[in-house]
Amino acid sequence: MTADLGHPLRLGVLLPVDPADPGAAARLAARAEDEGLDLVVVPDGGDAALEPWTLLAHVASGTRRVGVATLGLRTTGRPPAVLARAAAHLDHLSSGRLALGLAAEEVDADGADEALEEVAAVLRGLWDAADPRPFVLAGRHHVVPGAARGPAPAHNLPLWLGAPGPGRAVASAARAADGWWLSATSPDALLAEQRALDAALAAEGRDAREVRRGVVVPAPDASVDALADLVLEAGVGTVVVGAADEAAVSRFAAEVAGPVRERVAAVRAARGTVVGTTRSAAVRAARRPDIDYDAVPAALADAAVEPGDAGYAAVRSTYLRGGRPGLVLRPAGTAQVVEALRWSRTQDVPLAIRSGGHGISGRSTNDGGIVLDLSRMSAIEVLDHATRRVRIEPGARWGEVAAALQPLGWALTSGDYGGVGVGGLATAGGIGFLVREHGLTLDHLRAAEVVLADGSVVRASDAENPDLFWGLRGAGGNLGVVTSFEFEVDEVGDVGFAQLVLDASDTQRLLVDWGAAVEAAPRDTTAFLLMGPPRGGVMVAQVMAMVDSDDPDTIIERLQPFARIAPLLQQQVQLLPYSAVVSVPDQRHTSEGEPVTRNAMAEHLTPALAAELARLVRSGVTPFFQIRAAGGAVHDVPRDATAYAHRSANFNLAAFGTDRRSLDAAWDVLAPHVDGLYVSFETDPRPERVAEAFPGATLERLRELKRRYDPQDVFRHNVSVADRPARTVPARDGAAQGAPGVAEASA
DSSP states (O other): OOOOOOOOOEEEEEOOOOTTSTTHHHHHHHHHHHTTOOEEEEEOOOTTSOOHHHHHHHHHHTOSSSEEEEESEEOTTSOHHHHHHHHHHHHHHTTSOEEEEEEOOSSOTTTHHHHHHHHHHHHHHHHOTTOOSOEEEEOSSOEEEEEOOOOOOSSOOOEEEOOSSSSHHHHHHHHHOSEEEEOOOSHHHHHHHHHHHHHHHHHTTOOGGGSEEEEEEOGGGOOHHHHHHHHHHHOOOEEEEEOSSHHHHHHIIIIIIHHHHHHHHHHHHHHTOOOSOOOOHHHHHTOOTTOOGGGSOGGGGGGEEOTTSTTHHHHSSOSSOOOBOSEEEOOSSHHHHHHHHHHHTTSSSOEEEESSSOOSSSTTOOBSSEEEEOTTOOOEEEEETTTTEEEEOTTOBHHHHHHHHGGGTEEOOOOSOTTSBHHHHHTTOOOOTTHHHHOOGGGGEEEEEEEOTTSOEEEEESSSSHHHHHHHHHHGGGTOEEEEEEEEOEEOOEEEEEEEEEEOSSHHHHHHHHHHHHHHSOTTEEEEEEEOOOBTTBOEEEEEEEESOOOHHHHHHHHHHHHTSSOEEEEEEEEEEHHHHTOOOSSOOOOOOOOEEEEEEESOOOHHHHHHHHHHHHHTSOSEEEEEEOOGGGGGSOTTSSSOOOTTOOEEEEEEESOHHHHHHHHHTTGGGOOOOOGGGOOOOOTTHHHHHSOTHHHHHHHHHHHHHOTTOOBOOTTOOOSSOOOOEEOTTSSEEOOTTOEEOOO
8 A cells, every 4th residue: 555655644523414413513523622633524415414614614613723624515506716715714714724625516527527627726726816917717617707816815725635436536636636535445445546646646747745645434443553554554644533422522532543643653753754744836836946945844834934825925025015035934932933043044045034014124025035924923911010011022013012901001102003013113113103202112121032143042131131132122133033022011091193284385394393393392292294295286294193191171282383383274183092093904914015215313303404305305206204203201211221322313204215216316415414214214225324223332332242142144134233244135126135144124
C-alpha cells in the first residue's frame, strides 16, 4: 500500500443528518470538540436528510475549535459563484475551520467530472482576491462572464473530492483537489484506489503529498490497530468514524483516538517521518525568489502566508501602501516572534515589521521580502485598576484600545484614527487629539517586553534596561520588536469634538491666526487643521478640535476662538466618548497606492512660514495637508528624557503627494522655518532626514544604543540611526526598502 505520506493526523466524527433528530449533529459536534477530536463532517444525505450546508453552519456556530467539513456535497442547485461566497463567509465565521468536500454533479456520465472541475475552478478563481481582474470562465457546464473576485476565505480553504471507485473522478482529483475521500473498504480495493490517485497525480506533475487522503470507517471497524495501519501503511491522514450518540464519541476519543495518536507519533519518530502537508503546485508557483519557503520552521507553519495563499490579498499591503512581499509571517505570541526573527535573518531579503498595518511610511510592507505582521497579537488587559496600568500588545488598533478602556472611564492618548496599530505609534511618539492635555502616547509607557536582534527577550523600564527604554520611546523601530506595552492611562470621560469648515481665501492669515489660537488655548483643547488645493476656485480649511470636558458651556467657550478665525461655512459639535471619535473601522483596509510624504516640526506658525505653506497648498502639489497641535503637556517632559526630542515644537506639519520630486522641491523651501520631523510621517529617504528626526545628542546616544543592541542594523528603516546604515534598494515610490537581511520600521 501507499506508504505514510506524513500528513498531520486528524481524527473526527461523521455527524448524523436524520431530520427526526435535528439537534443530534450539534450535540455530537460539541462533544467531539470537548473530547479533543480534530474534525466533524456533515455528509450530503440526499433529499431525505437535513440540508447539509445549513446543518454545517449550525454546527460551526456551536463550536470554536474543531474543524468542520462537508462530505460529498452535491453542487446541483448550488451555483458555484454563490457557493464560493457562502463558503468564504462561513470560513471567516468559523475562524478558518472549514473544508469543502464536493461530489460530482448529476449530469451525463461523460460530463460529471468535467463539471466538478469547473466548479473547483470557479471557487478558486473567485477566492483569488489578490487578482484585480474580473474572473471569467466559459465552461461547458458553468459560465461566469466576468465576476468581481472575493471575498477570500480566512485560510487556504481545501477542496476535497470523492466518488465511488478508482474511475474518472480520480483524474479530476489529481487536477483539482486538495483532499480525496477514499471510498474503498477492503485492503485490496484501498490499494487500488490509492495507486490510481498516485498515478494520476504523477501524470499531472503533482507531488503525491499535495493531496490529503481521508476515509470514513464504520464504528465497529474502528480499532486502534486498523486506524494506525491506515495512517502508517496506507497513506491516510484523516480518519472519520460514525458515532451513534455522545457516549460513542467519548468512547472513540478515549479508547481509540488517544492510543492511535500515540502509536502514530512513536512510529513516525522512529522512522524520522517529516510531518506536514506539501503546498499545492499553484501556491509554489507563486513563490518569490531568494526565500527558502520549505525551510520555514514547523512552529511557524500556521503563521506563514505566501503569495499563492488565499489570505495573501488581505496581508500584502497596508492601509495606505501597496506591497508584494514574498512571505508574511503572522506570529501569535512572543515565542513565535523570536522564531520568526531568527529564521528571517537567515534569508537574504528585506524584512519589515508591521503592527496594525496603517503604514503611511511604507516601511511595513515591501516587494519580495518578508513581513513580520504582529496583528494577531492584539490583547488588551488591565493590570492594576488603582494605578490605571494596562498591558497592550502591538497588533491592537487604537480604536480597539479606546473601546476597551471607555467603560472604565479611561483613555490613552493616541493618534486621530482608530485603525492605526499600537506598535508603530507607541514607539515613535503619538500625536493625537488629547496631546496638549495628556502628552504623547509614549509618555505614558511604563514598561515593554522586547525581542532584540539576537532573539533574546528582555523587559525595558526605568528600572530594567533603562537605556533601552529611553530609546524605545521615539526610536523603537531601530532597537527591537516590542511584543507588549505597559501603559499608565488617564481618566477621560465624554469629550467635546468639533468639525469646523472655514473660508480659507486668505490662507496665510488663517494659518497664522489658527496657530495663535492653538497656542493660546487651554491644555484641555487640541485642534488639527486639514487643507487641500482650491476646488472650483474655493479654498477651505477643516478644523477638528477636541475639548477634554463633558461640560457643554466649557466646550463652546473653548471653540469660539477657532470659529472666529475666518468665515464659518459649516460646523458640527458633539458630546461623545473618546472611543467614538477614534472608533475602529469595520474592516482592515488595504491599498494599492504609493503616496509620498514630507513632514516637519515647528515651534510657531510665523507669517513667513504661513506664507510658504499657503503657496504649497495652493500649488496643487499636495492633495492632503495637515497641521497637528503638538505642544501643551508635551513641553513638560525634558528634551533628553526620551528619544523623541521635539519637545519645544507646538506643531507638526505633514503633506501627502503623488510625485516624489515635485513634493520635495515644494517642501524643501520650508527648511529655514522648521526644525525636525516626526519619523512616522516621513517617506523621504535622503540621509539628512536622520538628524532631523533625531537631532544632536539624541542621535549620538541612539547610535551608541544601536551598536550595543543591533550592531548589524537588523532593525533599520528610512531613518536608520546606524553609523553606517545598511545599503538600500530602490522602492517603487523612491523611498528606501530594506537591504537583504535587514528590517524596516514597524507602522
